[in-house]
Amino acid sequence: MIKPIIDWLIYDILKMQQGSLFAEALNFFLYDTIKIFLLLTVIIFIVSFIRTFFSPERTRAILSHKHKFTGNVLAALLGIVTPFCSCSAVPLFLGFIEAGVPLGATFSFLVSSPMINEVALIMLWGLFGWKIALIYIGSGLSIAILSGIIIGKLKVENLVEKFSYKKPACCAEELKQTFNDRIVFSRDYTKDILKTVWLYVIIGIGLGAWIHGYVPADLLAKYAGRGNWLAVPFATLVGIPLYSNAAGVIPLVSALTEKGVAMGTALAFMMAVTGLSLPEFIILRKVMKLKLLIIFICVVGVGIIITGYLFNLILG
Amino acid sequence: MKIEILGVGCPKCKQLTVNVEAAVKELNIAAEISKVTDIDKIIEYGVMMTPALAIDGTIVLAGKILSKEEIKKIISK
Incomplete structure (x- = not known):
């Protein structure tokens, strides 16, 4: 539905030459921008509506009675729907631990919540298609669940910094929301x-459109194609400091996969961008001993790298 | 009245502070507004999401930004 309108605008109104590089890049840019913003608006609205039913308090209550494997799976799933912001990571982490949520399940939550976020999913769906979006969700959940199980098995509870903690007296009345409150x-x-994301999205799609139109296909195949084994760990490392730009990074990666970057490498990169965030580590250092933080980063990092290799093998 | 804004300094906390200041000014009441950025203190309040707002030591809101009008309603209660 959007496509014909843009074609009409570019080729009939602006009288651009069909097939010219600039016209193609502009077409690509307008189409993706409009599509992504429509998706963002509709889906974020729906997701945030669903989220009004999952406060961190409720999630914590559900998880505090669960054990071992079920706890990890539930925590990873609840991570998708519970609102999360990396600046709240510390109070949330402690809130979970203090309420008796097992450390492993808490980590499952901490991994899945930022990694499987609505903005990243919409960008993936809009630019890569639903199959890649589903693969991303599936791998993200697996990494979250397994990381949590591994950290739980390591018995590292002693590496959590001690804090004084008052039982929450908060928000009992706040939980009662009318339908109208939820909509608002x-x-x-x-x-x-x-x-917060519009500028990154436009810049990302803009750069993506430029790459799509002007960069020769297969330029990157030599460096980031399936043949280069170092590409996956390298992509994972590069992704760590890029957290806040996830919305801009995904369109860029989408364009790069057309130019020879292998799909598994691209997936690993995007997971590192969303799941491993430098500012979050710095904040979490306040509640975890350095050793625990390093274990956390390594377990998740290794999970992401394995996922990258796996999908380079499967997807080709 | 003592109003505290809890948060470690993310943009959302700053926005909430601006809104609270505006609300207090418009209601023309004597209120002492302070920011709590120390993570130990925030945790002591039992808050799991920031920014949060405490009035006279009681948490009235956590995890979202309220508009000036909404804050006015809470304060005048």
Whole structure:
């Protein structure tokens, strides 16, 4: 539905030459931008509406009675729907631990919550298609569940910094929300997210469109193709400091896969961008001993790298 | 009245502070607004999401930004 309108605008109104590099790049840019923003608006609204039913308090209550494997699976799944912001990582982490949520399950949550976020999923769906988006969700969940199980098995509870903690007296009345409250919350939340990501999205899609139109195909195949085994760990490392730009990075990666970057490498890169975030580590250092933080980063990092190799083998 | 804004300094906390200051000014009441950025203190309040707002030591909101009008309603209660 969007495509014919853009074709009409570019080739009939602006009278650009069909097949010229600039016209193609502009077409690509406009189409992706409009599509992504439509998706972002609609889906963030729906997701934030669903989220009004999953406060961190409720998630914690569900998880505090679960053990071992079920706890990890549930924590990873709840990570998708529970609102999360890396600046809240510390109070959330301690809140979970203090309420008796097992350390492993807490980590499953900490991995899946930022990694499987709505913005990343929408960008993946819009630019790579639903199959890649599903693969991303599946691998993200697996990494979250397994990382949590491994960290749980290591018995590293002693590496959590001690804190004084008052039982939450908060928000008992806040949980009662009317339908209207939820709609207002979702509307505001959608506006908030759009406000923070729009520029990154446009720059990302713009650069992507430029690469799509001007960079020769297969330019990167030699460096980031399936043949280069170092590409996956390298992509994972590069992704760590890019957290806040996830929305801009995905369109870029989408264009790069057309130019020879292998799909598994691209997936590993995107997971590192969303799941391993430098600012979050710095914040989490306040509640975890350095050793635990390093274990956490290594377990998740290795999981991401394995996923990258695996999909380079499968997807080709 | 003592109003505290809890948060480790993310942009959302700053926005909330601006809104609270505006609300207090418009209501024209005597209120002492302070920011709590120390993570130990925030945790002591039992808050799991920031920014949060405490009035006279009681948490009234956590995890979202309220508009000036909404804050006015809470304060005047």
